[in-house]
Amino acid sequence: MIPRKAVAEHTPIWKKEFASSLHLAELVKSAKSKDTLVLNNNVTELNAIDSAFPIRINSALIQRLDHSDEDTRERVLRQYLPHVDELKLSPNELQDPVGDVVASKTQGLIHKYQHRVLLITSDTCPIHCRYCFRRDYPYPQTNSQQIEARWGEALDYIRADQSLNEVILSGGDPLSLDDEKLAQLIHALEAIDHIKTLRLHTKYPSIMPSRITPELIQTLSSSRFDVVIVLHINHAAELSKELSTAVSNVRTAGIHCLNQSVLLQGVNDDIDCLEQLSRKLFTAGILPYYLHLLDRAKGTAHFEVSQQRADELMQAMKQRLPGYLVPKLAREIAGADSKQY
Ligand code: SF4
Incomplete structure (x- = not known):
C-alpha cells in the first residue's frame, strides 16, 4: 500500500x-x-x-x-x-463473486479463459468503488521482495504455457506501481516470446489523469507488445479535460483505449446517462467495450440493476447510438469459460 x-x-x-x-x-x-x-x-x-x-x-x-x-x-x-x-448482506452475495480465487494458478495469477491470464499487479486503487467485486479479495503481500517472488512464480507459469498470448495487468490497479517497477514487470513479460498483447485495467486516468506520465507512455510505447488500456468510467461527468489530454497522448503513442463500465442503480441506470457516457468517451478517444452487470460482492445489492432493466437500456442504446458506441452487456459467472454476453 x-x-x-x-x-x-x-x-x-x-x-x-x-x-x-x-x-x-x-x-x-x-x-x-x-x-x-x-x-x-x-x-x-x-x-x-x-x-x-x-x-x-x-x-x-x-x-x-x-x-x-x-x-x-x-x-x-x-x-x-x-x-x-x-x-445489509444478502445470501446471494459472495466473498469471491467471480471465482477469482478458484481460478488462481499462482498467488495473484488468475487463468480463467483461453489464451489470456490476469495478474493482480497491485492491491491498491486510486479510489474505492463501493460496488467493487474484489472488495474481499485476499490480496497477496506487496513489499518489494514479496512482489518479486510472486511475479517470479507468475512469470514461470506464463512462460510454461505456450497457448497464452495476452497478459492483463489488473488489481487493485496496476498503475499504483511506480513507473520503474511497472517497467521492470513489462520487460520481464517481453522476454516471453509467445506473449503478444499487454492489457492494463485501470481506474487512474479518470480519477488522477496525472498518473499517465511521459515515463509510463514511453515504457508502454517502446515495448514490443500491442498495448491496450481499458479504463473504468461509469458516468460522463468523470471525463475531464485532463483525462482527454492524457488519452490523446496515449493514443498518439499507438496504444488502444477502451472503457468498461458497470451498470449501477442510481449511477448510470438511465438511457440519457448511458448515451452521454458513450458519446463523451468517443470524443475523448475511448471506445465503449463492456457494460458489466453487477458482480454480487458483499454489501453491494443496492447497486444491482435487474437483467430486464438492463436489456431495456441496451435496446434503447442500440436505437440511439451507432453500433461502435454500444458496449456489450456482460455478466461474469464464476467457473464459466467466457464472459456471458
Ligand atoms: S478500481 Fe476496480 S478494483 Fe479498484 S475499487 Fe474500483 S472496482 Fe475495485
Whole structure:
C-alpha cells in the first residue's frame, strides 16, 4: 500500500494527489459537522462500513463535481461514498463473486479463459468503488521482495504455457506501481516470446489523469507488445479535460483505449446517462467495450440493476447510438469459460 504520509517535493503529482485522498477520519469529521457529503451515515455506521471495506475518495474528484448539477454529483459520488445499505448482506452475495480465487494458478495469477491470464499487479486503487467485486479479495503481500517472488512464480507459469498470448495487468490497479517497477514487470513479460498483447485495467486516468506520465507512455510505447488500456468510467461527468489530454497522448503513442463500465442503480441506470457516457468517451478517444452487470460482492445489492432493466437500456442504446458506441452487456459467472454476453 502507498503509505499516507507527507510527500516530498520531488514526488510525482499523482502520488501527491493520492496522499490527499479522503478516508474514514475525514468522513467522520464531515458527518459530525453535518456536511452534505455523508448525509446518510452516522459515525457508528461509518466505522462499520469502513471495517468491511475501507473508504477512499479522491478530493480532486469531489472538487471537480462542484461545477455539476446536484443530480450528476449524487450519481457520481454514489459510487464512492459509503452508504448504510452496505451493512445489509444478502445470501446471494459472495466473498469471491467471480471465482477469482478458484481460478488462481499462482498467488495473484488468475487463468480463467483461453489464451489470456490476469495478474493482480497491485492491491491498491486510486479510489474505492463501493460496488467493487474484489472488495474481499485476499490480496497477496506487496513489499518489494514479496512482489518479486510472486511475479517470479507468475512469470514461470506464463512462460510454461505456450497457448497464452495476452497478459492483463489488473488489481487493485496496476498503475499504483511506480513507473520503474511497472517497467521492470513489462520487460520481464517481453522476454516471453509467445506473449503478444499487454492489457492494463485501470481506474487512474479518470480519477488522477496525472498518473499517465511521459515515463509510463514511453515504457508502454517502446515495448514490443500491442498495448491496450481499458479504463473504468461509469458516468460522463468523470471525463475531464485532463483525462482527454492524457488519452490523446496515449493514443498518439499507438496504444488502444477502451472503457468498461458497470451498470449501477442510481449511477448510470438511465438511457440519457448511458448515451452521454458513450458519446463523451468517443470524443475523448475511448471506445465503449463492456457494460458489466453487477458482480454480487458483499454489501453491494443496492447497486444491482435487474437483467430486464438492463436489456431495456441496451435496446434503447442500440436505437440511439451507432453500433461502435454500444458496449456489450456482460455478466461474469464464476467457473464459466467466457464472459456471458
Ligand atoms: S478500481 Fe476496480 S478494483 Fe479498484 S475499487 Fe474500483 S472496482 Fe475495485
